[in-house]
Amino acid sequence: MKITVIGSGYVGLVTGTCLAEVGNHVCCLDVDPAKIAMLQAGGIPIYEPGLDEMVRRNVAAGRLTFTTDVAESVAFGEIQFIAVGTPPDEDGSADLQYVLAAARNIARHMDGYKVVVDKSTVPVGTGDKVRAAIAETLAERGVELPFAVVSNPEFLKEGAAIEDFMKPDRIVVGADDARAIELMRRLYAPFQRNHERILCMDVRSAELTKYAANAMLATRISFMNELANLAETLGADIELVRQGIGADPRIGYHFLYPGVGYGGSCFPKDVKALVASGHEHGHELKVLSAVEAANDAQKLRLVDKVVREFGADLSGRRFALWGLAFKPNTDDMREAPSRVIVRELTRRGAEVVAFDPVATHEARRVMGDNPRLTFADDMMSPLEGADALLIVTEWKAFRSPDFDAVRAALKQPLIFDGRNMYDPAWLRGIGFAYHAIGR
Ligand SMILES: NC(=O)C1=CN([C@@H]2O[C@H](COP(=O)(O)OP(=O)(O)OC[C@H]3O[C@@H](n4cnc5c(N)ncnc54)[C@H](O)[C@@H]3O)[C@@H](O)[C@H]2O)C=CC1
Numbered sequence: 001m002k003i004t005v006i007g008s009g010y011v012g013l014v015t016g017t018c019l020a021e022v023g024n025h026v027c028c029l030d031v032d033p034a035k036i037a038m039l040q041a042g043g044i045p046i047y048e049p050g051l052d053e054m055v056r057r058n059v060a061a062g063r064l065t066f067t068t069d070v071a072e073s074v075a076f077g078e079i080q081f082i083a084v085g086t087p088p089d090e091d092g093s094a095d096l097q098y099v100l101a102a103a104r105n106i107a108r109h110m111d112g113y114k115v116v117v118d119k120s121t122v123p124v125g126t127g128d129k130v131r132a133a134i135a136e137t138l139a140e141r142g143v144e145l146p147f148a149v150v151s152n153p154e155f156l157k158e159g160a161a162i163e164d165f166m167k168p169d170r171i172v173v174g175a176d177d178a179r180a181i182e183l184m185r186r187l188y189a190p191f192q193r194n195h196e197r198i199l200c201m202d203v204r205s206a207e208l209t210k211y212a213a214n215a216m217l218a219t220r221i222s223f224m225n226e227l228a229n230l231a232e233t234l235g236a237d238i239e240l241v242r243q244g245i246g247a248d249p250r251i252g253y254h255f256l257y258p259g260v261g262y263g264g265s266c267f268p269k270d271v272k273a274l275v276a277s278g279h280e281h282g283h284e285l286k287v288l289s290a291v292e293a294a295n296d297a298q299k300l301r302l303v304d305k306v307v308r309e310f311g312a313d314l315s316g317r318r319f320a321l322w323g324l325a326f327k328p329n330t331d332d333m334r335e336a337p338s339r340v341i342v343r344e345l346t347r348r349g350a351e352v353v354a355f356d357p358v359a360t361h362e363a364r365r366v367m368g369d370n371p372r373l374t375f376a377d378d379m380m381s382p383l384e385g386a387d388a389l390l391i392v393t394e395w396k397a398f399r400s401p402d403f404d405a406v407r408a409a410l411k412q413p414l415i416f417d418g419r420n421m422y423d424p425a426w427l428r429g430i431g432f433a434y435h436a437i438g439r
């Protein structure tokens with residue numbers, strides 16, 4: 001099949017590449033000429049494990065191309081995926097300007113039947129807005145052409161995006177047009193060879209399903225973070241509690257890890273957008289407002305612990321910080337808790353020397369203007385003479401460091417671990433003062 005993907009970011013590039021991998025011909029469009037030039041030159045603008053080889057392979061096979069030319073991309077595919085950003089507006093609601101611009105571009109250039117598939121995360125009712133934008137633009141052109149609007153939300157996680165796309169738990173298709181549903185079934189057949197994974201529903205339910213999934217996962221995390229804070233006060237160990245409840249299949253083990261708060265490009269913005277959507281329609285989503293407030297507070301939890309140890313004024317202190325990305329296996333710094341933590345430490349006068357295995361270049365871009373923050377190229381050098389080590393992202397490389405070397409480098413053996421990487425009893429046994437989350 002011939003497919004166009006509009007927006008070549010995390011979702012668009014992964015979607016386009018995985019669809020090419022199973023034999024389709026895919027044209028990826030972006031408005032960012034630098035991004036497209038880099039892709040055309042064989043580079044990959046994001047860090048996503050396995051993506052570079054897959055892109056290279058499909059480009060070489062002639063199945064994957066990149067362009068900034070809207071007319072060319074619209075002409076290419078019968079199926080047009082929209083995978084552009086939906087960032088929060090000032091009031092927290094999703095800003096649909098990029099989605100609607102993409103829809104109008106399709107309408108401006110189409111000359112036959114198109115299935116417009118929205119993969120961006122969008123509020124309920126966006127399908128209708130996309131349909132109206134296309135109809136309006138076609139009317140301006142004075143033409144009548146058939147088209148369908150489908151909602152096909154994406155559930156991939158950064159860092160595991162290819163695996164998630166190639167082996168989805170479910171494929172949600174919101175549509176009411178039989179021809180479009182048939183095309184979507186054919187498109188996704190290669191991804192569900194052992195059992196049916198497509199859940200067909202109406203567009204509004206599909207749109208809401210996406211927010212519901214992210215909001216539910218964010219709720220679990222905030223719940224565990226609050227419980228972890230309580231466990232600290234009560235002298236219980238949240239890690240044991242996590243295992244104790246995760247064993248119940250009705251609860252399950254996933255997304256029960258307390259930490260420094262959820263970050264990334266989606267949970268924070270999607271929780272906000274769902275709350276805003278509730279407001280707009282006269283519903284106060286009380287649970288979700290609390291989820292968000294708890295998360296904002298959690299991002300400062302590690303700093304609170306540092307302040308308890310060193311006092312509110314941190315001038316003259318220097319801290320080593322491991323992990324900048326909002327989670328491991330990505331270079332994405334959007335809403336990363338590290339940004340809040342570094343801002344607060346340095347606002348209180350501290351110096352921070354940070355190391356991240358892949359996100360340093362992105363971190364430099366978004367935090368490089370902080371004169372009290374420097375970046376190291378290796379994980380051990382920030383420790384030299386530092387007052388303490390703070391762990392913010394649970395990269396594998398941090399799981400089993402040489403603790404003798406860590407102790408020798410630090411001014412004192414003191415670790416603030418925002419990701420519960422180590423066994424507290426063992427670490428204390430070898431002489432560290434160890435502050436984790438909820439233990
Ligand atoms: N990042 C993730 O893990 C996931 C993101 N999503 C959703 O997918 C959507 C896209 O997210 P990301 O890929 O992370 O965003 P991104 O910011 O990485 O990529 C969006 C791309 O769209 C381009 N763009 C904007 N307007 C355009 C237009 N009119 N024509 C062509 N290209 C245009 C931008 O230049 C950018 O490269 C969002 O709604 C997000 O909530 C859904 C699931 C997972």
Ligand SMILES: O=C(O)[C@H]1O[C@H](OP(=O)(O)OP(=O)(O)OC[C@H]2O[C@@H](n3ccc(=O)[nH]c3=O)[C@H](O)[C@@H]2O)[C@H](O)[C@@H](O)[C@@H]1O
Pocket residue numbers: 121154155156157158159214217221254255256257258259260261262263264265266267326327
């Ligand atoms: O809509 C999206 O964009 C995506 O958002 C999340 O994926 P992602 O943001 O890539 O990352 P997650 O692995 O979900 O982690 C999000 C944040 O929650 C934190 N987290 C996660 C799990 C946990 O138990 N505890 C916890 O604090 C992570 O550290 C991270 O900061 C969802 O997991 C995806 O299904 C969804 O498609």
